[in-house]
Amino acid sequence: MKVLIADDSSMSRKMVLRSLPESLTEDVRQACNGSEVMEAYHAGQVDLLFLDLTMPVMDGFQTLEALKREDANVVVVVISADIQPLARQRVFDLGAAAFVAKPVTAEAVLNALHVIGVL
């Protein structure tokens, strides 16, 4: 499974990386903003996307919209510090499969992956 982690913070990307189960660590790429995500998607490099919401250039909401427009076959797990119920709702409305609140823990990531049936 091709995994992409998108976050402008390198620490945050590392924290997600560290939380991944071993079975998903074979093909992992990283992106710093939404437009890099779209490039990787168009290159056929994304099956599972871990997506931050606050990023420069193109933020998480815009990325979700772009993926939805293209009817992309990508499973999106949103990873965000913005834990307001309304923000979560907006994320699900835009087609995200799961929401994990920051700070990221391995437990929360595993739990989310189980719930959406990736594992």
Next chain:
Amino acid sequence: METLAELTEDQRDALQELMNIAMGQAAERLALLTNTMVTLSVPFIHPLIREQNNLAIPEHLRRSFMIVTRQSFLGELRGEVFVCFGSMGADELAELLGYKGGGLAQQDELMLDVTNILTGACISGLARQVATQVSYDAPSILVHREQEANALDELNLNEHLAMVLEIRFEVQAHQFSCDLLICITERTAGVVVRAIDRLLDEL
């Protein structure tokens, strides 16, 4: 001296992420309390905001604010939060927080309430992540609208500042926004830096 200027790129990135998370928690609390959606900016870490003994308020904030409040946080992590309120209407927010009618004293009290809520949520969020406990004093008004805006320049900062973080909160539905400046003393900034280092070591 563990000033912000000496932070590495990784440390700075980590600090920004810590604040991002703290802000997220603060926004959630504010949203819960007022039943609205709060917009957050990416926190901005000022390189060296201090000029000699004065707090140099960024120009874009200086232009717009009418009231500046302050509140201290005390403990292993010490410092003060300055909240710069613009001129936008806070009337609806007032209603959400249980205020009725107008009046200057009441508007001041509302600003102090918002200061207390944001400071408490942001700093508690930060403190939780760096595994320490903090307490707070009562907020008060530092600069009032009829005073000269540069009254802030005359602040005598007797404890050295180490970090200044700038955050913007916006409640869009109610045309309300304010900017937070979180100032941490040089003596206690080490708590944050050490926590960041621990986090980075674990990765």
Next chain:
Amino acid sequence: MTDSKAISRETLESMLKAINMGVLLVDQDCKVLFSNHFMSINSGRSAEELVGRTLFEAFPELPEVWTRQKINSVITLQNFAFTSWQQRPHLFNFESTRPISGQVRHMYQNCTFFPVQDADGSNLGVGLAISDTTDTAARQLELTHLNQLLEEEKAAQALLIARLEDAQAQLLQSEKMAAIGQLAAGVAHEINNPIGFVCSNVNSLRRYLVDIFALLEAHEQATDDRHANAHPELAVMRDKMDYTFMRQDIDDLLAESADGLDRVTRIVKDLREFSHVDSYEWQLADLHKGLDSTLNVIWNEIKFKAQVIKCYGDVEPIECMGSQINQVFLNLLINASHAVGADGEITISSGREDGGVFVEIADNGHGIPLEIQNRIFEPFFTTKPVGMGSGLGLSLSYSIIVKHHGRLTVESEPGRGSCFRAWLPLRQPLHQALSTSAAEGC
């Protein structure tokens, strides 16, 4: 808190009861769970009357919506909340804690709301800690009041200083003018005597010459050819001195001298009039006369710069201090001459208006920039280079006109010119005229 076992629950409770500040514990529905002595003493209701009721039954003065939201926020955020005596002086309606010495009637309070957890860590409710800040508040309010008084005094002093500066500027200028006036009067007096005898001498000379020429003509007519032939040297002499021309020229010279003397006499008269010591008194004066004599005094300054156009209206004499009004004309005319460039024009108009008279001095010069138009009457305000203008001329003019119960106004369009307009009443209010003339007279 491992030692807490040693301290009984009752001891802790009695400590909370005895502490010298208000302590309340309420649950999420604002029902009072605990209240201490301080609250009972100040509210006049025993703990039994307070506990078990809602905060709003126990303390009807509390605003319910606001208080509930406060309690709610403390529980939701698990964080402190505060009220300060400055914004909310009397949260609880308690009597002042300075019953004898204080001037305040109610107790000022600070209050902290804090989350309280049960032994098992679950939410129990919200604690209120109320501290009495009456003393601080009373002192602070007193200071604020004092501060306000000081500010008022400061403002009054600033006004006084401004007035003093104004008065000093006027004094300086009027002393200067008085000195110039005295000098002018002295010079005029000194010139007056010699001019007097030169005048009378020239007049005598003219009479003598008329007689002498009459005599010469009589001689000529009495002379025949024989006599001419006998004395050819007379004809030679006559030709040599160009008698005919000389005869003609002497008349011209005398006429020119008389004219020159006339002008000197007039200037002396103008100088005396302009600086007249006794015109520091209120008297009826003809403004046109004043304008003319002022124009004569400064004619040299103006004549090469601007053409002066007079549009005098029908104006009767007004009650004024002539020399002072002349000073105003002088200042305005000199300013106008400084303002104009090539093809300068200064127009002086006058007329009757509003039961008084007006004099307008307009120029077609560079005008006054809008941003300084309201400052030009301030003392020491000048746009001229250092040393060129004192910045007193217009302020002095202004105060002179005000002293005459008149108005001095300006209309100016940058690039097109300025028009200064003085309006003066025909007569001064009686008491003012008397007292001022008495003061100025000595």
